[in-house]
Amino acid sequence: MEISNRIRGFQASPIRRLSPYARAAKARGIKVYHLNIGQPDIKSPKEALDAIHSYPNDIIAYGESDGDLELRKALVRYYGDSVGVNITTDDVLITTGGSEAILFSLMALCDPGDEVIVPEPYYTNVHSFARMANVSIVPVTSLLEDNFALPPLNMIEERITSKTRAILLNSPNNPTGHIYSAKELEIILDMCERHDIFLIVDEVYREFCYDGLKFTSILSYEKYSERVICIDSVSKRFSMCGARVGALICRNRNVIRETLKLSQARLCSPTVEQHASLAAFGAPSEYLENVKKEYEKRRNFVVKALHSIPGVKCSRPNGAFYLIARLPVEDAENFSIFMLRDFDYKGETVMLAPAEGFYESKDLGRDQVRIAYVLNTEDLGKACECLKEGLKAYNNREI
Ligand SMILES: Cc1ncc(COP(=O)(O)O)c(C=O)c1O
CATH class of the missing domain: 3.90.1150.10 (Aspartate Aminotransferase, domain 1)
Known part of the structure; x- marks a missing residue:
């Protein structure tokens, strides 16, 4: 065997x-x-722990495949109030961690053999998600000497082929700690538009920006909203890594509708932990x-x-x-x-x-x-x- x-x-x-x-x-x-x-x-926030201790239901039942509606509404409020972008609940799929949102994005955008460009070093589990989806990672190297800033545009552009479906960025970055500037994001978005490919941005660390830096979410660029997927998670924001609750956010209806099939196949994300995540969004600022x-x-x-x-x-x-x-x-x-x-x-x-x-x-x-x-x-x-x-x-x- x-x-x-x-x-x-x-x-x-x-x-x-x-x-x-x-x-x-x-x-x-x-x-x-x-x-x-x-x-x-x-x-983790006390509100989240209390919500688990006082879980009101007798059955830990399956939830909706696209996620608990109250949690999706909480995300919409959080994006409006804290991130400064307008989204609707229709733009949000709750996932089993940001991990699943990355995997779903690759599955939704790429066929087997397609390519996704990723600046390296990069979040290492993406390697495994890409293999699960039979997608090739095409790296562009960023350097310690440059504090891991985005590699020059021409280096990225020359990696684009007929098989390229998306560029995947992570900002603030694991493992480098680098934050892409609004200017860098605009340049990349413009390039994605010219080559008609998607941009996936993993923003699970967006709260953690230092030296007075202001974070710009990829969702702020409404002009490009059809080609952008944003990855989110409660894991790091609320120190709730074991809850396994994340989100895929996209204003492209087609992407959401098709990705929902993957969500339905895995039934739902953890029910009690979504309840706790909802409470976490109520923690004081x-x-x-x-x-x-x-x-x-x-x-x-x-x-x-x-x-x-x-x-x-x-x-x-x-x-x-x-x-x-x-x-x-x-x-x-x-x-x-x-x-x-x-x-x-x-x-x-x-x-x-x-x-x-x-x-x-x-x-x-x-x-x-x-x-x-x-x-x-x-x-x-x-x-x-x-x-x-x-x-x-x-x-x-x-x-
Ligand atoms: C950049 C990045 N994205 C996604 C994840 C996965 O997060 P989650 O626990 O929400 O699956 C991690 C976890 O370390 C991460 O560092």
Whole structure:
């Protein structure tokens, strides 16, 4: 009996695949600081937790395939009041996380063999979603030296072929923390229009913009609304990653009508968690203001701490809660394994996500790691101390 070649072609998540080493380190009594995964330590809004504790129904029933109407209405209000764009409930499909919204977008726009252009490094699970949809990712490389700004337009344009169906952006970006400017977005939209392709923008981190930067949603450009899909999620906004509630937002009726067939096939998104997400949108505005302040403080702290480690270079992210750092090692995956398997500093170590898996092009990012600054500054300080000592030990070890 054989399993499929398709499944063999999938990659194990670079964020999670070193987990067995972390488990073994913990079994040896070592404390592991997790900088590998974007699981915030921030509490979910009280309103959401209360809604779960007081769930009023006797049956956890199937819900509507396009999502709970009250939640869709809450999203419409939130977009109007907080994002500054007008949408209607007809533009919103609730999905099982932003993840499903990305997969549905690819399925809706592309036939097998079609291509989607994505600046790399990029959110690594997109690789798997593309494989599920039999779509090829065509990368355009952005550089640490440029703080991962959008690559020059001609580099993107020359990747467009007759098979290109869409460009996929993520802003604020995981893993780089980069935010595309309104100007950059306009240039890309104009290019999509000229080539008659779609633009998908994943905005799941839109609340987390630092240095006073104002976020511009792709939905603000009404002139292009027929060719734009926006990906959203409660996971990071409300620290509700386990709720698995997201949204696909699109003003193109055809896209929504056709994508609904996929929503119907998987019946519905989680019922109780949609109820909790609805409550989360009722949290006072200070909730998000405080979360943003906390991440900005952590960003400032971790960038300074990393720059003080000899040989380490990192981008200065102005959004989300990730950054890419270049380490003074040849192979960041080997080093990350060393940190978990062979090293501890005062009984502690750190888990990193090797960045190679965030690139589509071969041999890029080998000396880079992604760092998620989702720990409080005290723990971030200890984690950076471990990293500094670990690099010394790794580069002085006898081979
Ligand atoms: C850029 C980006 N998009 C989408 C997702 C998936 O989010 P969700 O938990 O809503 O599926 C993540 C999760 O880390 C992400 O970083």
